[in-house]
Amino acid sequence: MIIRLLFSYPGMYITQSVLHSVVAVIIVELSFFAWDIRDHFTKFRYRLLTLTLPILMFPLFQAFSPQRGSWYFRLNTALFDSQRWLELNVLGVIPLSVVFVVFLAIVTAVFLIQEILPIFRGRSSGIDLEVCKGTLETLDAMLDSICRTLNIGKPSVCIIDEALPVLVTQGFRDHRIIVSNRLIETLEEGQLRGALTHEAVHIMRDSSSKTQFIYLLRMLMFYNPVSMIEFRRIVHDDEFICDAITVSKTKDTEALIAAISSFYYHPAETEGLSQMKERIESHSHNLLLDERIERLREIGHDGPERFRWVPFLLTASVIFVMGYLVT
Amino acid sequence: MRTLTFGKRLLLFCLTVFLVTGVLAVLNWLPSLVQKQTMKKFSSIDAAEKQLRVKHLFLPTLIPEDLRIVWPPAEIYAQDVPFSAFIMHLKYKDSNGIGLVIQQTDADAPYQIEPLIKVKTVTAGSQIFIKDRKAVLVPAVCDDDIPCNEVSWNEGGTIITLICKCSAQEVVKIAASTLPEP
Numbered sequence A: 001m002i003i004r005l006l007f008s009y010p011g012m013y014i015t016q017s018v019l020h021s022v023v024a025v026i027i028v029e030l031s032f033f034a035w036d037i038r039d040h041f042t043k044f045r046y047r048l049l050t051l052t053l054p055i056l057m058f059p060l061f062q063a064f065s066p067q068r069g070s071w072y073f074r075l076n077t078a079l080f081d082s083q084r085w086l087e088l089n090v091l092g093v094i095p096l097s098v099v100f101v102v103f104l105a106i107v108t109a110v111f112l113i114q115e116i117l118p119i120f121r122g123r124s125s126g127i128d129l130e131v132c133k134g135t136l137e138t139l140d141a142m143l144d145s146i147c148r149t150l151n152i153g154k155p156s157v158c159i160i161d162e163a164l165p166v167l168v169t170q171g172f173r174d175h176r177i178i179v180s181n182r183l184i185e186t187l188e189e190g191q192l193r194g195a196l197t198h199e200a201v202h203i204m205r206d207s208s209s210k211t212q213f214i215y216l217l218r219m220l221m222f223y224n225p226v227s228m229i230e231f232r233r234i235v236h237d238d239e240f241i242c243d244a245i246t247v248s249k250t251k252d253t254e255a256l257i258a259a260i261s262s263f264y265y266h267p268a269e270t271e272g273l274s275q276m277k278e279r280i281e282s283h284s285h286n287l288l289l290d291e292r293i294e295r296l297r298e299i300g301h302d303g304p305e306r307f308r309w310v311p312f313l314l315t316a317s318v319i320f321v322m323g324y325l326v327t
Numbered sequence B: 001m002r003t004l005t006f007g008k009r010l011l012l013f014c015l016t017v018f019l020v021t022g023v024l025a026v027l028n029w030l031p032s033l034v035q036k037q038t039m040k041k042f043s044s045i046d047a048a049e050k051q052l053r054v055k056h057l058f059l060p061t062l063i064p065e066d067l068r069i070v071w072p073p074a075e076i077y078a079q080d081v082p083f084s085a086f087i088m089h090l091k092y093k094d095s096n097g098i099g100l101v102i103q104q105t106d107a108d109a110p111y112q113i114e115p116l117i118k119v120k121t122v123t124a125g126s127q128i129f130i131k132d133r134k135a136v137l138v139p140a141v142c143d144d145d146i147p148c149n150e151v152s153w154n155e156g157g158t159i160i161t162l163i164c165k166c167s168a169q170e171v172v173k174i175a176a177s178t179l180p181e182p
Helices: A002-006 A009-034 A040-064 A071-076 A082-086 A096-121 A137-150 A181-186 A189-204 A207-220 A225-250 A253-261 A273-299 A309-325 B006-034 B045-051 B168-177
Strands: A156-160 A167-170 A176-180 B040-042 B075-079 B085-091 B098-106 B126-130 B133-142 B146-155 B158-164
Touching: A002 A009, A002 A082, A002 A096, A009 A040, A009 A082, A009 A096, A009 A225, A009 A309, A009 B006, A040 A207, A040 A225, A040 A309, A071 B040, A082 A096, A082 B006, A096 A225, A137 A156, A137 A189, A156 A181, A167 A189, A167 A207, A176 A181, A176 A189, A181 A189, A189 A207, A189 A225, A189 A253, A207 A225, A225 A253, A225 A273, A253 A273, A309 B006, B040 B045, B045 B075, B126 B146, B126 B168, B133 B168, B146 B168, B158 B168
Parallel strands: A156 A176
Antiparallel strands: A167 A176, B040 B075, B075 B085, B085 B098, B098 B158, B126 B133, B133 B146, B146 B158
């Protein structure tokens, strides 16, 4: 039953899209090594290959080369045939096809619990971003000068009464920067300028729309563990890119580092499952902040590196050809 | 690392691609070590019979000379796992094209093995008798719009299928020659 399902067209799509993602992520990571890619702007584009190509490759290959799905192609031409593995039995008892389906089901469950349920429950953040306490003239003036430097329309500012440091940008066309009074009180002028420039760079790069589109791609591959990981890495890359652009504009790396440092979060040391979850989440949040600071110290005031198309196209071509030969 | 030229980086990239290719080839080969009876290509019918538990092979004893189809088969594929299957591809004398496909698969197989000759359009099949066995004869159009015929029947739990780029009479003759006289 499961074998028949996996060998059907939708089954082959699911299996091969996962395999193509694995191959793509390996090729991309090796490309970073071979072409000495450290810049996150470049990494961002390469990682998009791992999200986009596996969605398209199987139907494209089957449309232009229907014989690719045949046993004859898999036996004589394919570099790797997933069906050989799926037909195996682990210890002669459990079919590997069942293990594979259970694994995809677990990934799907993680997607539903971590990413979909919070949307419906509306509790992705305990902070109420809708209660604005107005704005500050100094903040407005600072943002005005930042937006003129970046040549973007000035977003509205909303100050919220919140004990935690909060700085987020909302909206797709009419943007709004939400900042907590705690952050304004904590940061010095240069640090606040760095933090606001970072948000303004997100607006300049249209990060919200990009993230939504990339998330849509990730949702299409809800069962794919590689898409889940790569989506998160792409979102992180966007933060690194905005940091690099910010310091190239402000020329004040230390101020941005200090601003980023103010977002470290250490939950209270108490027992319990929800506390454990909070500690894990804050640990991964703090790790990202560490990485951003480390990267800022590495690049100094340099902006993103020049994007090189030849290595990118070579990498995309290799992923495409390998994908054709991985069935 | 930063001082490497584009040429050297390209070479490094090619090496990594070869490495991935090698790993994939090894991973593709590993299952054949664990399960030896999965689909494989054999050099001869005897070699396949020796390695697999083939109960009974239905081999044609007659192939009309004018079809210019060569015996023994140019390609032989067979498997015991996940179900029994034996496939023979017979080529033309004067070209590399396949003129006749003979497949025998377990009637209880969970999925069908698609024949190498693709049957593009099929008109309604008709029931015929081949040495007292009920069979289905399907006139069709195969690759390159060549008229062809498919005949298949259940022989004691084994589905025997012949697809031939020849006339209905010729494929029925070949099919009948695979069976013992009643």
